[in-house]
Amino acid sequence: MxxxxxxxxxxxxxxxxxxxxxxxxxxxxxxxxxxxxxxxxxxxxxxxxxxxxxxxxxxxxxxxxxxxxxxxxxxxxxxxxxxxxxxxxxxxxxxxxxxxxxxxxxxxxxxxxxxxxxxxEAADGSFPLLKPMSQIAGRLSIQIGAYRLQSQLGGSGVLLGGIPGTMPGHVVVIGAGNSGAHAVQMAVGMGARVTVLDLDTRKLEALDAEYRGRVVTLMSNPANIEAEVADADLLIGAVLIPAAKAPIVVSRAMVQRMRPGSVIVDIAIDQGGCVETIRPTSHEKPTYQEHGVIHYAVPNMPALVxxxxxxxxxxxxxxxxxxxxxxxxxxxxxxxxxxxxxxxxxxxxxxxxxxxxxxxxx
Ligand SMILES: NC(=O)c1ccc[n+]([C@@H]2O[C@H](COP(=O)([O-])OP(=O)(O)OC[C@H]3O[C@@H](n4cnc5c(N)ncnc54)[C@H](O)[C@@H]3O)[C@@H](O)[C@H]2O)c1
The missing domain is CATH 3.40.50.720 (NAD(P)-binding Rossmann-like Domain)
Structure with a gap:
């Protein structure tokens, strides 16, 4: 061969x-x-x-x-x-x-x-060749988001970890799979307030057990997503329905209600993205603004490392x-x-x- x-x-x-x-x-x-x-x-x-x-x-x-x-x-x-x-x-x-x-x-x-x-597929139904790149994209999503929140880059000027006496940044992760769980890990490591939503209760239970209340886990439904997105400084899209086009879980109206200078990193962009206002970007021009919100949607994030x-x-x-x-x-x-x-x-x-x-x- x-x-x-x-x-x-x-x-x-x-x-x-x-x-x-x-x-x-x-x-x-x-x-x-x-x-x-x-x-x-x-x-x-x-x-x-x-x-x-x-x-x-x-x-x-x-x-x-x-x-x-x-x-x-x-x-x-x-x-x-x-x-x-x-x-x-x-x-x-x-x-x-x-x-x-x-x-x-x-x-x-x-x-x-x-x-x-x-x-x-692996014997347990998981996707072994997606996993490592998702882990990398998940980890990167937080460092990218933290950077894009900087004032000089048009961000809202929120430091994810805050300092004592100030409110830390709020990171909302939709999808608690490989990329979402690794985004959660990095966001917790940086001292952010973290909320994660998924449809799969087992994924939420695992994160709840791992972080012992340090992370808020919520069932993914339109009401919960709407409330959390409105309060997010950094929103991470990390949903997947295997091989299918990603479902739109965040509507344009929800994006409009986000604070100006907040950041969306839609990791799921390679499957079309899970935010209504998202379109693919590239490493040459990784972000654009819509409704005052910074959108990052590079389909090959792992190329950064x-x-x-x-x-x-x-x-x-x-x-x-x-x-x-x-x-x-x-x-x-x-x-x-x-x-x-x-x-x-x-x-x-x-x-x-x-x-x-x-x-x-x-
Ligand atoms: N942009 C990049 O560079 C890059 C790199 C790697 C992976 N990805 C992509 O990231 C996406 C996520 O991959 P993964 O490996 O984390 O997938 P995964 O299967 O491990 O996790 C996806 C999670 O989404 C959840 N989900 C499905 N529908 C949902 C909904 N409506 N609300 C909330 N949660 C929902 C599932 O229950 C699952 O827990 C995929 O599209 C993958 O291709 C992108």
Whole structure:
């Protein structure tokens, strides 16, 4: 099997889908690795390290896509990459197709076997390849929000931890999953007042037990969301309905009632976002203001910490990549139900129900 590793081209992206260590492992299992030159540079890995691990360095992305049986990426292919995909090729990466109808069309037309990181399942039904990036995005959301609250950046001038004698900032986290729980952890660490809302009582119970009353847990319903959002200095959107478009849980009217200079970080933007006023931003221009509220909605937040994110991502993908190498794609999919759940497109069809529904294919 020839594994191709293109350099990521999304704005501000710094991750790479394979470390030299994973490369060495794949080569030792009999795979060939072709990696685009400087693909690992922004995550701190040199071409020389990949060469030493057994990879061949390709001068262009075109050469990588043309030769590879399996393309291993981080982010979904962008329009500049659409023409490089080949029929019959396997693509293993984040696809987020519910928010990407154009890409879905291309994958179907080219009959690409699209295995999506975010829908690969562990035996307990969790999403092991989404988890590390969600943890990173959750942790980052608080440091980003704290920074954007600064007066000189147009923020309301609230210090999340406050000081003795002043009211700390109020952080409201909607969604208590991987990203939400890690946002809560950082917000508590910074000394903020923290409220977290979810539909899943088990998630709320776990946080309540962990923080022993230090965090307010609330059932997610329109009344609770409306009240908490109005009082939030920093609102974190962290909801997910697996593979589906994110539900809008915060309406425009709720945003209008927030204090001027408050900040929204909508982590769920890669699934369309959970705030009515949100639209995707990029690392080049990460924020915009609407109704006086600062909106941050970068779909690839983990790229801010490329080294940690690359390590976190590849330690999670390694068991699946090595399985694909050892068994071949078809046998690996036949034998590993959780990996098979990752298949979103195959033979010109959308094969994942929630994605098909979100895109109107079913
Ligand atoms: N922007 C980025 O850079 C970035 C990075 C990583 C992950 N993400 C995205 O963050 C989102 C969250 O991922 P996660 O791993 O934390 O998901 P998760 O499944 O671990 O958690 C999602 C939580 O949302 C809850 N939920 C669903 N509907 C809700 C509602 N109406 N109200 C309140 N809670 C609700 C679920 O019960 C669950 O606890 C996903 O869209 C993921 O793709 C974005």
């Amino acid at each position: 020839l594994i191709g590793v293109p350099k990521e081209i999304k704005i501000g992206e710094t991750r790479v889908s394979m470390t030299p260590s994973l490369c060495r492992r794949c080569v030792s299992l009999g795979a060939k690795v072709l990696i685009e030159k400087t693909a690992g540079q922004s995550a701190g890995f040199t071409d020389a390290e990949y060469r030493a691990a057994g990879a061949t360095i390709a001068p262009t992305a075109k050469k990588v896509w043309a030769a590879a049986d399996l393309i291993l990426k981080v982010k979904e292919p962008l329009p500049a990459e659409y023409s490089l995909m080949r029929a019959g090729q396997t693509l293993f990466t984040y696809l987020h197709l519910a928010a990407g109808p154009e890409l879905a069309k291309v994958l179907l037309k080219k009959r690409v076997l699209g295995i999506s990181y975010e829908t690969v 490329g080294r940690t994110s690359t390590m976190g991502l590849t330690q999670a993908t390694e068991p699946f990549v090595t399985l694909l190498v050892q068994k071949g794609v078809e046998r690996a999919l036949a034998e590993h139900k959780g990996l098979a759940k990752g298949v979103n497109t195959r033979d010109g069809k959308i094969t994942y129900d929630a994605v098909a529904k979100a895109l109107g294919y079913s």
